[in-house]
Amino acid sequence: MKLKSIQPVKGLADFVESFWMIRNDSAESKEIIVLPDGRFDIIFSATANEPFHATLRGLDTHPHQGVVPGQVTMFAVSFKLLAIEYLLDIKMAAVLNEGQRLPDGFWNMGPHDLEDFEGFCEKISATMLDRIESDIDNRKKELFDLIYASNGTLTVHELSDRVAWSRRQINRYFNEQFGLSLKAYCNIFRFKASLQQIKAGRLFPELNFADQTHFIKEIKKFSGVVPKELAKNQNGRFILLSDAL
Known part of the structure; x- marks a missing residue:
């Protein structure tokens, strides 16, 4: 393949x-x-x-x-x-x-x-x-730039303060447009960013997880397995459509 x-x-x-x-x-x-x-x-x-x-x-x-x-x-x-x-x-x-x-x-x-x-x-x-439409809301562009640059590690409060957009309005936007909250999306993006460290065999939190237990729990939530098993990726069965693990 x-x-x-x-x-x-x-x-x-x-x-x-x-x-x-x-x-x-x-x-x-x-x-x-x-x-x-x-x-x-x-x-x-x-x-x-x-x-x-x-x-x-x-x-x-x-x-x-x-x-x-x-x-x-x-x-x-x-x-x-x-x-x-x-x-x-x-x-x-x-x-x-x-x-x-x-x-x-x-x-x-x-x-x-x-x-x-x-x-x-x-x-x-x-x-x-x-x-592409030209009238882009700069708050939205800045918000996504911050999420991607921080690999999803900034809190909703920090993101809200930096783009001068209320947390309530941001979450309404996310739920209406994407079907999930800003925090839920950031957690997904942080998981994606963690995959490269897991692939390299670093099976400990590096991206603002509370502790090792939280890290393992989040990785299992989004992959179905613990970091050690994900790192092995037997038979190449785990895949990111935009970036193969």
Whole structure:
């Protein structure tokens, strides 16, 4: 199974986390566990038995089991949350932990676009650059910049103070748009950031967890296993869609 990712051009950096592809040329499917990564995805795919289609995948708040079918090609965009309002103009709360089939011809993408990953990235980047709204709320941009820069370790109170936006208003925005609270989202993002240290064998808290017990509890909550087992990643079964563990 081949995995590859490409970073977005500068003009999309506030909205797109990465482009990624999975290609399984084998006839055999592969079972995986998809871990929460604080992003949402639009996935374009086709298999030997299923025609080309596009799927919107919402935020995940817990690990879920999945299957990469045999003879499948998937090209996708992993989005940052700011894209929901200023690029797609949708609310993700309805698809929390769910997927939704998108209309045929979405963004003028078709089966031939799965033949060249770099070409796919260029084409869909041009489409998105034409769609970005210009009147972005600076409080929201600053809020997400702080969450990402701090790897989700800042408290809701600290984030609220820094962007001069009340905690009540922020949480209303998060719940209406994304279907979860700001704190819940920060915990997911902190988990994602912890994966690199776990992969390196550092099985202790580094990102503002209260203690070792809290660290283990949070890792198990979002992966289903304790840090030691996650670090082993036997058979490569744990995967972040936007960044393979």
